[in-house]
Amino acid sequence: MSQTKVAPDFLARSTSRKMKAFRLRKVLRWWPLLIILIALVAAAFPSVLAPYNPDLTNLAARLEGPGFRYGAQHFLLGTDSLGRDVLSRVIWGVRPSVVVAVVAVLVAGVSGSTLGIVAGTIEGGVGTIIMRFADMVLSIPFFLLAILVVAALGPSLVNVVVVLALVRWPIYARVAYGQSIEVSKRESVRSAIALGARQWRVMRYHILPEVLAPLIVVATLEVGSMIVYEAALSFIGLGTQPPAPSWGSMLSEGEQYVSTAWWISTFPGLALFVLALSVNRLGDLIRDVLDPKS
Amino acid sequence: MQPLEASTMFKATNDLLLDVDELSVGVNVAGREIGVLSNVSFNVGKGEIVGVVGESGCGKSLTALAIIGLLGDNVRITGGTITLDGERISSLSSTQMRKIRGSRIGMIFQEPMVALNPLMRVGRQVKEVLVIHAIGNRKSRKARVLELFRQVGLPDPKLRYRQFPHQLSGGMRQRVMIAMALAAEPKLLIADEPTTALDVTVQAQILDLLEDIRTRLGTSVVLVTHDMGVVSEVADRVVVMYAGQVVESAPVAELFENARHPYSVGLLGSVFGSNFEESSDELPTISGRVPSIGEVPSGCPFEPRCENAIDVCRSDRPPAASVGTNHIVACWSPVELPRMRLFGKGVESS
Numbered sequence: 273m274s275q276t277k278v279a280p281d282f283l284a285r286s287t288s289r290k291m292k293a294f295r296l297r298k299v300l301r302w303w304p305l306l307i308i309l310i311a312l313v314a315a316a317f318p319s320v321l322a323p324y325n326p327d328l329t330n331l332a333a334r335l336e337g338p339g340f341r342y343g344a345q346h347f348l349l350g351t352d353s354l355g356r357d358v359l360s361r362v363i364w365g366v367r368p369s370v371v372v373a374v375v376a377v378l379v380a381g382v383s384g385s386t387l388g389i390v391a392g393t394i395e396g397g398v399g400t401i402i403m404r405f406a407d408m409v410l411s412i413p414f415f416l417l418a419i420l421v422v423a424a425l426g427p428s429l430v431n432v433v434v435v436l437a438l439v440r441w442p443i444y445a446r447v448a449y450g451q452s453i454e455v456s457k458r459e460s461v462r463s464a465i466a467l468g469a470r471q472w473r474v475m476r477y478h479i480l481p482e483v484l485a486p487l488i489v490v491a492t493l494e495v496g497s498m499i500v501y502e503a504a505l506s507f508i509g510l511g512t513q514p515p516a517p518s519w520g521s522m523l524s525e526g527e528q529y530v531s532t533a534w535w536i537s538t539f540p541g542l543a544l545f546v547l548a549l550s551v552n553r554l555g556d557l558i559r560d561v562l563d564p565k566s
Numbered sequence: 567m568q569p570l571e572a573s574t575m576f577k578a579t580n581d582l583l584l585d586v587d588e589l590s591v592g593v594n595v596a597g598r599e600i601g602v603l604s605n606v607s608f609n610v611g612k613g614e615i616v617g618v619v620g621e622s623g624c625g626k627s628l629t630a631l632a633i634i635g636l637l638g639d640n641v642r643i644t645g646g647t648i649t650l651d652g653e654r655i656s657s658l659s660s661t662q663m664r665k666i667r668g669s670r671i672g673m674i675f676q677e678p679m680v681a682l683n684p685l686m687r688v689g690r691q692v693k694e695v696l697v698i699h700a701i702g703n704r705k706s707r708k709a710r711v712l713e714l715f716r717q718v719g720l721p722d723p724k725l726r727y728r729q730f731p732h733q734l735s736g737g738m739r740q741r742v743m744i745a746m747a748l749a750a751e752p753k754l755l756i757a758d759e760p761t762t763a764l765d766v767t768v769q770a771q772i773l774d775l776l777e778d779i780r781t782r783l784g785t786s787v788v789l790v791t792h793d794m795g796v797v798s799e800v801a802d803r804v805v806v807m808y809a810g811q812v813v814e815s816a817p818v819a820e821l822f823e824n825a826r827h828p829y830s831v832g833l834l835g836s837v838f839g840s841n842f843e844e845s846s847d848e849l850p851t852i853s854g855r856v857p858s859i860g861e862v863p864s865g866c867p868f869e870p871r872c873e874n875a876i877d878v879c880r881s882d883r884p885p886a887a888s889v890g891t892n893h894i895v896a897c898w899s900p901v902e903l904p905r906m907r908l909f910g911k912g913v914e915s916s
Contacts, residue, residue: 396639459681466634466675467746468668468698477694481685 301557304550311547314366322360323348326517330355335533350535352525358535361517362543368511368518369547372429373498376436381491384441388448389475389483393456403449406442414439414501415508422510432511436498447490451483485562492558496551503544519544583786584610584633584754588646589656591625591632591810593859595640600860603628603810605646607886610754615780615787617801617818619794619833623856625810626790630756632656633788634671635663651753669699672747672785676759678739682731688742689715689727695749714745719775737768744775748785755779758790773800794837798822803892806830809857809867812886816893826889826900828874866898874899 314321324345333342334355340347349358387406391399418435425431452475455461461478469478505511506520514521519540526537591603603625610616618626631637633648635655648656655666667673675681683691692711696702702710708727715723718741731739740760747755757776761769777800779785789801797804797818804821806814806829814827825831832852854871863869869879876899886896 459675459677460683462636463673463675463681463743463746464683464694466636466667466673467695468664468666468750469694470664470698473694473698477686478683481683 304553304557307546307550308554311366311370311550314363315370318364318367322357322363324357324360326356326360326364327515328356335529335536337533338535349539350533352522352533352536353529358522358539361522362519362539364517365519365522365540365543366547368429368506368516369499369502369544372432372436372502372511373495373551376433376440376498376502377491377494379433379437380440381444381487381494383437384444385448385480385483385487387441388445389452389479391445392449392452393475393479394471399449402445406445406449409439410442412439415504418505418510422505427510427513429512432502432505435505436501440494440498443494444487444490447486448483451486452479455479455482489555489559489562492555493552496548496555499544499548499551581611582609583612583614583651584788585649586629586633586646587649589629589632589643589648590645591628591637591641592644593638593641595860599644601644601810601862602641602859603632606807606810606812607646608805608812608815610786610788612753612786613780613784614803615776615789615801617789617791617797617804618807619791619797619804620807621792621833621856623858624807626792626807627758628810629807630673630758630788630790634667634673634756635660636667665699668695668747668752669750670752670754672750672752672755674740674743674747674755674757674760677763678736678743679763681743682739684731687728687730688734688739689729692742692746692749695746699750701750710749711745714749715742717748717779718742718745719771720745735768736764737771740764740768740772741775744772744779748779748783751783753784753786755785755787756790757787759792760789761796762791762793769796770799776800794834806833809862811867812894812896813868814893814895814897816890820890820893824890824893826893826895827868827897828872828899828901829868831901866896872899874901 318326330342330351332355333340333345333347333351334353336342336347336351336355338348338350338358340350345357347357347359349362352358352361384406387402391402393399417439421435421438422431425434456474456479461474464474464478502511503518503520503523506518507524509521509524512518512521514525522540523537523544526533526535526540529536586609587607589603589606590601592599592601594600606625606629608616608618618629620626628637628641632643633655635658637643643656646656647654650666650670655663658666682688686694689708689711692714693707696707696710701707712723712727715726720726720738720741726734726738726742731742734742744760755776760776761772764772773796776787776789780787787800789796791797801818803817804815805812806821806827808829814821814825814830816824821830822834825834829852832850835850836852852871857863857867857870863880864883865881866872866875866879866884869875872879874897878898882898884896884898886894889895889900
């Protein structure tokens with residue numbers, strides 16, 4: 273006891289320094305939140321952040337590199353083939369990505385989770401039918417279905433959401449299904465049934481809360497994938513239509529100039545990469561927090 | 567021993583709450599139906615506590631689930647009837663049955679540790695039962711839950727109301743379960759091994775509570791257990807089951823003094839010793855094991871393990887026969903009386 277009291281001063285200091293570093297690292301792990309926050313602000317108020325109108329063409333200043341000055345104008349990330357400001361277009365391009373990703377995840381997540389919980393809770397054929405159908409959907413190539421739906425309904429952001437929800441709900445259904453099978457066998461669920469609870473009540477109050485945590489993790493990770501998918505659909509011309517700015521369409525516009533004007537496709541690609549990475553990283557962090565085992 | 571006649575059975579119809587008559591249940595295994603309960607008959611009077619005892623796998627819990635209509639997907643009633651308060655409930659639709667669950671039959675499960683929803687405050691969980699059965703309104707429900715908590719002896723009901731299951735001890739959780747089962751004031755309570763997972767001291771408290779509920783509310787209780795000690799403490803009558811059949815049923819004192827079926831005698835012996843007076847060092851056991859589903863012999867199911875077995879036991883199933891007041895035995899070769907007087911009502915689990 274007495275020895276710990278007279279522990280050398282430097283030891284205590286180094287411990288506290290280590291503790292500080294440890295705490296700092298713990299905080300810094302959450303860097304993805306900062307990126308996502310910036311993206312959300314950009315999606316909400318692009319006109320405030322963007323220096324110029326993203327659709328304003330200036331043929332006198334086309335295909336100029338980053339840092340190009342034209343009179344009073346300063347194009348920080350250069351201009352594209354029509355002389356539009358790449359920075360402004362990247363900032364305006366956040367909105368379709370974020371909106372499509374979030375709405376698609378909500379639609380697919382809610383419908384997929386509901387179907388999965390129903391399939392896992394109700395015994396008998398219903399569950400089997402739902403899950404076989406989910407397997408079937410998962411086996412359809414994504415772009416084939418996307419082209420099919422867009423060909424039938426026309427290219428638009430709403431249809432992109434429809435396609436993504438159609439393709440991705442089985443992911444949630446599978447997770448919810450596996451979890452609810454296990455949860456619905458628990459005695460707490462059986463006792464709720466034994467006291468007269470209806471099936472929807474059992475699902476809503478006894479199964480959903482138990483399966484919510486993994487679904488939240490899956491949904492977060494899916495937001496990252498959805499951002500990439502939206503860009504991919506816009507890249508092949510099925511999503512956001514020009515001249516509206518989106519990262520996917522900017523990538524495809526810049527593709528033909530990639531050897532001469534690399535900045536047109538590089539910056540939207542970089543933005544896409546950083547945002548998707550941040551969302552995925554956030555998903556991992558949430559999983560670590562929600563998983564009691566770690 | 568004469569063949570059983572209806573007049574000798576316990577059948578005071580006006581006092582009868584639950585009547586299980588010739589109940590048979592089959593389980594469907596790969597398209598083949600295998601009988602797991604055959605011709606189970608017993609009844610429960612109003613305000614009566616009936617113990618259903620037997621080893622694991624003898625059909626006690628299945629009988630309880632059949633009564634409450636919660637047999638699994640591939641399990642169904644193949645014969646017989648279940649009558650509750652004059653209404654035949656064995657043929658009701660699942661919707662009608664759901665309305666009976668909780669409101670007219672309450673059920674208590676074995677594991678209070680896992681039988682409560684871990685993510686819901688216990689007050690809310692008890693209130694759910696009232697919501698399900700549309701009892702009371704928003705305000706009165708909370709008062710009713712607090713009253714129930716007091717009734718089942720939960721200390722500090724207002725605090726418990728806001729707590730989660732993990733904040734309660736096993737005994738308290740079982741009290742919450744009982745409060746849930748009693749919330750809609752059912753006339754019949756089915757308790758499936760309610761004390762098995764609890765400490766011995768808590769066991770006694772819960773049994774006292776069940777008895778108290780019976781006395782104050784007039785609730786009938788079907789007490790499913792493997793523990794003869796539990797039965798001796800609270801039950802009025804005992805139904806002994808073996809391999810999906812009722813082998814003996816009698817008032818508790820009668821069974822403890824004059825058990826006739828070799829299986830009942832063996833069960834009592836393995837709990838209290840073959841001779842209570844001379845405390846022997848070893849507890850007698852029943853050798854062998856319960857036959858598993860599908861391999862129940864065509865004769866008496868207990869015959870392979872029975873010391874009293876005679877030739878007819880191997881070939882024919884013994885019919886139920888009356889051997890005393892309310893005392894029914896299904897055995898070709900019952901243990902003869904007078905047996906050593908081993909078990910008095912005063913003998914409690916020791």
